[in-house]
Amino acid sequence: MTFAITALKRLSVAPDDIAGKDGTIGLPTATSCIFAQPYERLGPSMWLLLFDVDGTLLQVRRQPVRAALREALGTVLRRSVPQEWLEDLAGKTDWQIFADTATLCGWSKEAIQEHRRLFFRTYVRAHAHWVHPSDVDVLPGVRELLSHLVTLPVVTVGVLTGNLQPIAAWKLRCAGIAPFFRVGAFGSDHWERARLVPIVWQRARMQGLPVRPERTVLVGDSPRDVLCAHAWGIPCVAVCTGPFDASALHAAGATVVLPTLQDSVTFLRVLYELQARTDHRY
CATH class of the missing domain: 1.10.150 (DNA polymerase; domain 1)
Incomplete structure (x- = not known):
């Protein structure tokens, strides 16, 4: 764990009647997040990790x-x-x-x-x-992983989910993990999942977060999550905690497939490797 965290710390750094345009309804604002940091200390760019909700972070009956x-x-x-x-x-x-x-x-x-x-x-x-x-459970390892990620000043954690915004916020609050997320895009923002990606980029910029498209990673559990990432040329870390097994996620073209999010060391090492590929490309 120490290696992965140290490596990452070295990285260069809706519908009007449903939700506000900043995508933060029911979620903490950037300045109220438990891990909020002064913007001048964040560096020139950050990694934006966008997590799906159902089947990735949570299991809902x-x-x-x-x-x-x-x-x-x-x-x-x-x-x-x-x-x-x-x-x-x-x-x-x-x-x-x-x-x-x-x-x-x-x-x-x-x-x-x-x-x-x-x-x-x-x-x-x-x-x-x-x-x-009582119908909402946090999947194993999720809380621990998010706790590690928010200690990294070059990482912003967000959600990209098909849930309507009030429903997503309610689920995250019930699970006790809402404070980990700074930004999001939701199923009330657009009908097409892939169209949510530029929405969350725009909201991150509106909050003053120095994120760049090429430093975005999607984390999800379905082939549609993978296709959403492909639409924008960004990597997708797929997990087998939803209805699809590793073979289906590999077949969809996932960049990396993990069995669960329980192994924080492996997840952080994956991020470090993705960063190395991105730096080499750009």
């Missing part, structure tokens, strides 16, 4: 989440939603799930756009009814 989702979709679409329509959801944004389901019901793009905010509000309410704090 499937049954109540699906019940909330089916209730919200059924309410807005005014029809029952077959369970088989909700099988391939890993890595999709909540916005995309609504759009895909509405399309199966014959809705036009204009109708989907017109009703998306209603779906957002309805789903947030249904989620609050069905999903309880």
Whole structure:
């Protein structure tokens, strides 16, 4: 651990009715984070680590989440939603799930756009009814890894998730890990996951964080996380803590595949190796 931490320390350094434009609703601001540092001490650039939430950081019971989702979709679409329509959801944004389901019901793009905010509000309410704090668990090693990462002045930790912003913030607060994150992009910001990446870059700049696109790493558990990283030419560290095994994540093109996030030494060594590749390239 000492080697990896020392090496990294040497590195050169929404919808209006759902969330504010800075992406911090329910999450601490840069100045209130427990690890916030004066900007002048951060150096010329930082590494931005963007973590997916479900299946990567947290495990949330499937049954109540699906019940909330089916209730919200059924309410807005005014029809029952077959369970088989909700099988391939890993890595999709909540916005995309609504759009895909509405399309199966014959809705036009204009109708989907017109009703998306209603779906957002309805789903947030249904989620609050069905999903309880006891349904949310932090995956093994996550808290320890985040605790190490936030001691590194050249690392900024953020989230990039398909969850609507209020739902993501609620999950992170329930798990007690919300203070680790400075910035994020969410499923209420855009329906397409890959479009969330430039949104989080913009929000980081708005907070005065000296991040650069080429020093961004996505951490996720699904092929859609990997494809999101590929869209911007950035590395993806995939973990086998979600519904996909190592072979599926390798096949999707993950830069590195880890079994879990329990081994902080290995994760930090991966970051150091990625930094060496980036410095060589640029």
